[in-house]
Each structure stands twice: as structure tokens, then as C-alpha cells.
Amino acid sequence: MTAWHLITDQFPVEQRRDVWRDALEKLKLPLDHLPEDEDFFAKLLCLKSPLGIEFARITSSPQEISGRLMKKLDAVWLIVLIEGSATLTHPGGKLELAPQDIIYGQTGIPASLSFSTKFQVLYALIPKSAVNPRLITPLSFGVLHLPGRSGIGHVLSGMLKALAETFGTLTEGPLRPIDMALSEFLMTALADNPQVQTARGSAGIRSMALQRICQIIETRLSDPDLTLEDVANEYGGSARYLQKLFKEVDQTFSGYVRNRRLERCRHDLINPTFAHLGISQICFRWGFNEAAHFSRAFRDRYGTTPRAYRQSAGLADNDNGDFQVPPGAGTEGTAARQFAE
Template identity: 30%
Template sequence: MLGATVFRTGDVDPVDRFDCWRDLMSKTLCPMDMDSEHVAAFQAETKLLELGAVSVWPTVVEPMSWRRTPRLIRHSDPEYYHLTFPITGSVGITQAGREAVHGPREMYVVDTSQPFHCVTSALHAVGLEVPKRLVPLRKAKADLLLTRRLPADEGYGSLLAQLLEQLAMNKGPYGPADAPRLGAIIVDLLSSLLAHVLDWDASLSQETRECTLMLRIRAFIEASLADPGLTPRTVAEAHHISLSYLHRLFEQEEETLAAGIRRRRLERARRDLADPAQNDTPIYALAMRWGFPCGGEFSRAFRRTYGVSPREFRQRC
């Protein structure tokens, strides 16, 4: 499990809650002037995940306002891009002469080096801080994206949103050693998302483009396991790359892409066979559910992998 620092206003004396929250946010993100109509009974909760140079903090907070002023910028500037991903609630944001209102699943970015004003409803969101030096976009280009809606339902935005939600809900099989790798993946996804929105992918390094392409491919495979026509060739065609280039992308993996697809299908089928709620589902139906149109082929592959037949495995479970 990833290490996290948790803060709940409920653990603090009511008189001190808003002041403690304001101090915590100023240290977590950057110094800001904050206000709320609910100071007397303020409620908020946040969990800080430090992933190398990147910070992720799922937060639930009552309506409030946040203001970053020139004076505060001169006092302290961590030089971050701050991304907000609202899950419920809405955010009104003003920066760089532009105003926008974002609702659930409408991500946006601000720059801590420029003044901004933010007003929220009751909000459940995931915040993300990435040092600007890690994002390979020139300032003039990046400024075009400030406060702009970034899609969270397709492409790179969807991959980034899924990962942030997974981290927020602590659902991933990640340990402390994974933190720097997760931070690097987040930087690649954010950089690719911003470049894609700008239609400026040439600004990205070859390493970043290949990393994000592999993430897209993995997500495509997970979503397509039930399709018996899923093969390395169809994966390559879906991503408009050659089959040989696809194999080069995965040549450092411990198994071939075809073997990886077969393993994930068998893992899904094995999980369903072990589920008592699915005991009445015929084995051939479970096999077809996970892309094995031939029951005999499924049984042979299952026995080679797990040492028992699907029927024997189900009976043992």
C-alpha cells in the first residue's frame, strides 16, 4: 500500500479547523488567501500521496474560495502545474485573463506562478501537483491551456483520470517502491494530454510518446479481452502502428504480447470459476466470456497454466 498523510478537520478543535486547513493547503500546494462561509463548522478531509516529485491529494471540502495573489507569489512559488479533477461538485476558476466553470469529470490546470482565483461548491476532487520543469511545453504554449477544460473521458485524459481515481480510492496493487514509477507515469500522461490538446505532440520526447502509447495499448487490451479476435495484429491496427513496431515496444517485457493477452484472459476466467455466485454458469460460457470460443482450447490452456482442469479447479474452490 502506498504511504499517505491524512488530515481530517474532525480531528481538530472546531475553533481551529479552518485555520489548520488553510495552513495545510498553503504548505501542500502554495500560499493562498482562503475564505469560507462555513468557517464556524468547517469540514474537510484530504489524503496526500507523494509520488517522487509528484503529489496527488484526494480531497473532500465544503464551499470555499482560494486566491493566489502577486504578493503571495513573490513570497513563495513552488513552480507547479496544479491539475484539479472534480469528481462531484463544481469549480469556478479565473487565471491569465480567462474564466471558466468546471463540473464533475472536467479537469483543468492552473500555474502557481500566476495569480488565480478559485471558488468551489461542496467538492470531492483529486488534486495533482507536477513541477513545471518536468512538463516539456514552452510557457507560451502552456499558458494557452490554463483554466481550459481538459477531457477526462477519452484518450490521454481518460488514462490520467482513471489512474488518479484509482489512487484516490486506494484500489491499485501499489506499494511504496511503486511511488516514483507512478509519478513518472503521471508526468508522461499529463504532458501527453496537454500536448494533444494543443496538437503539439512534437514537443514530447520519444520516450514519453512510447510510454503513453503503451499505456493506451494496455488499457485497450483490458477493455477488449472478451473479443476472441483480439490479437497483436488487431492491437497494432487499432493504434495505427505496424506489428513489428508493436513487438518492439514490448520486447523488454517478460512475456510476448500474445502470451500476456492469454494470461490475462485465463486470470479473468479463473477468477470467475472461483466465484460461488457463478457456479451455475457453464464453464464453456465463462470461456467464451473471456475470448476463448473453443472450450477444448480453454481447458488445455487452463490445465497447462494451473495444473488442473477448469472443472477440477471450480470443485476445489
């Protein structure tokens, strides 16, 4: 985990605006209008999580952040308003934001965020490598607003506000679950967002259908006997329809499930919370029913073995080498069907 901070009062008055512009540029935030105010004040505290998410708590005098993050920067940005008020202007319209409100979108989309009073926000820049891949496509709909006073927005806003308040005391361990929780929260918010549901006609409908299907899969990854038919039944559609949706995004059901299980295992392998678990226990808890197969799949996807990956994070390997299918694990036939595609 890396961290840095800046307080404009530590610089001569004539340098403070330029210093602040440079700091926001480092965060990939385009600063448009900065009032010529002798009392201008700004400070930020930044940290980068283990998965590369850049968080910044920004407290400042009035200003306007306007423009677009670089198109070539394949990432998702998110801002939660903690104190003050702000006006968001983007291709979809104009919106007044209140404390706890959240806005988010994919890089490359123009937007303007104007603060007329002193404010505090938590900003997150989430690289594609750290975001659940199924999140990227829906965000092409534009800049989205998540009200922070009710529903999932209230929960996410509370988590991010607590994160901002504890910036100075956080260590790498507590940041790992926050990394994962961010993409899961955003997934849920997207599924319920009317702007996304009505966008792009039938393409938007299919996108949201896939979103809900992926949510079902996420809750059942630990089931080694999970099949396409199981998910189709829970969703209320046909297996053929689900196959078509995955094909539209160049994936298969089985490949998607395998990759999500691998990603869950990868996170747990380097999470100190699960340091007491052996590698085989971790792979079994996420639906793999044969550790040798898991090891091969992990090496093929990440270019290293589970053991080497865990050791690179400074965690000991607790496996005793006795890889056995735990009681209740799926049959070999189910596993073969699941990974054959």
C-alpha cells in the same frame, strides 16, 4: 514515500478553519473564502511519490481556493474534480467544471476555483525535477482545461480517480509508473489542446511542433539506430527544421535523445518491477548499445554510477559484469553519430 492526513473534526470548532488554512498552505494552495458555517468539515490525505510529486485527496464543505502559487516555485499543479461542481476563473476566462474534468497549469499564474457544494478533488503538485522538461514551456500559456468525459482526458481522469480511491493502500512501487505516466498524459493533452495550438502565433506553432516531435522520439527511444532523419521523416519535415526547433530551446536532437534514454534508465533502475533485470539489460532496452558508454553518461548526468544509484534504492545488482551488445543493436557508427553533437 511520505504520507500525512488531517480531519478538521479532530479539532475544536473554533480552531478548524485556522487548521485547514495551515494545511492548504502546506500544500501551497492559497485559500481565499471560507464560509462561516458551523457545519464546516474538511479532510485530506496526502502522500509524496518517489519523484517528489505531492498528491492530496481533498474532501470538504464549500470554499474558494484563489490566488497564485509562488512564482519562485517552479512546478506544475493539477486538479481533477471527483465529486461536486466548481467554477474556475482565470485570465483566460470563466469555466464551469463537472466531475472528471481536469485543470492544470504552471505555478505563478493567478486563478480561482470556487466550490458551492461539498466536493472532492485530487490535487497534484509536480516539481520541475519530476516533470518531463519539455512540458514546462508550453504550460506558460496559462491555466488549461482537459474535459474528463472523452478522449485522453477520460483516461487520465480515470487513472487519477483510481489513485485517489486507493490512497490508503498504495506502496512506493505502484507510484513510480504513475509518476512517469502523469507527464506523458499531460504531453499528449497539450499537443491536442486548441488553446495551446493557437497561442502566441508562430511561437505557439513551433512549440506544438516540438511537442509532437518529442512524442515521436518517446515512442522510439528503444531503437538504438534512431536518427534525426528518421524522426524528421515520421514527422513530415526536414532534419534542418528539427535541428532549428531544438536549438530554440537550447538543446540538440542527440542530447535530448540521450537525456531521455538516461531518464528512462534511471527510473527502471529503481523500479522493483525491473529488479530482475541487470543494468546492462536496462540500458540496452532503452537504446544504448554499449554499457560502458551508458555508465559514463549516467555518471556525468547524475553524479553517481548506475550500480550505486540502484543500490541506494535497496535493489540488488543483477549484472554479471559481462557487458555485450545484444543481437540487433546498432552499429558503432550509428552510436557515434547520435552522441557526437
